[in-house]
Amino acid sequence: MAFFSLSTRTLLSAAFFTLLSAAACLPAHAQRNKKNAPAAAATGPARLAPLYGGASPAQAQALVGTTVLADIDRSFPSRAEASKFFSTKGFQYMLENQPDTAAVRFNLAWVLDVKNPDPYHGFAALMSQRQVPPAEVQAILLQGLAVAPTNAGLLTDATTIAIERYLQTKKKKDLAEAASYAQRAVLADANNANAWQAQARVRYYQEDYAGAWEAIHKGQSLNLSSLDFTLISDLKDKLPDPQGKFR
Structure with missing residues (x-):
């Protein structure tokens, strides 16, 4: 049976609009600077693979690059807030049918705050769109639940x-x-x-x-x-x- 059978597509995409509404709650400076917000410096397949293809947070930070991370630190009051910003952008790019750009944003959001549940949720939705086997999607969700065990969206x-x-x-x-x-x-x-x-x-x-x-x-x-x-x-x-x- 196809992975999008029944309501899988509905459920994993319904939260897009809920998460996009969070954009309105971003701090004013982030809204003003969003067009100039730094993008991940990593290149090649790793930056498109969910959570950098199994890289550790330290390895992923090296892939992003110190220059990009320094720019982000100057643009946001905290990395947790920056992570929320980039995960929201990831969902926006998904809705605009730009999955690769969305993956880059989700990865950057994860690097900035591994406890942010949105990148895990975003990759689950992205992988579902690509009809990735359920076991691989579940692996991402389990990583998310390990850091956010009471997140209703991940559950x-x-x-x-x-x-x-x-x-x-x-x-x-x-x-x-x-x-x-x-x-x-x-x-x-x-x-x-x-x-x-x-x-x-x-x-x-x-x-x-x-x-x-x-x-x-x-x-x-x-x-x-x-x-x-x-x-x-x-x-x-x-x-x-x-x-x-x-x-």
Whole structure:
């Protein structure tokens, strides 16, 4: 089954717009200087590979170069803030269909702050667009969860990857793993609509159709754009919407 089956594409791209809204929250100096913001100096395949192809943070900093890092340090009050700026730019480039430029920005964001969850999420989305095998996407997400274990976005993406694996293997352990990630996601952020839609997908495959509807309605109440109408259509065939909102 293709990696974009069901709602994988929907889930991994839905957060683009949420993250892009963060651009409005960037400090004024960063907004003013964004056209002149330094770009990564690294060249060749490494700068396009997720997290510099397995390089350590120190090795990655060497790839970026001291000149670029010094320019960034002068342009931003902290590297953590610079990391947020460049990860947001990465999502913007993805939306503009410039995946290579997006990869460079995500890598730079990671170098600047390995605890920023957005580069991991960005590479998961980018790799999903490129139909990279789920196991490789999961490896990136696990690295992100190692530094941000309660990040609802990463947990939601991990749910999606586990569901994709379940659809391929039909193994109960994969569905159980998806359920665990989904539960952690809603516990981490009960106001994350995508987390509730991921919960709905898990419950659908668990044949808990009433529970799936409950999760769908919860997500709908938080953000209409989170709705997965393919899932809703499939769910209606199993159980009509108890609230009668989807006919």
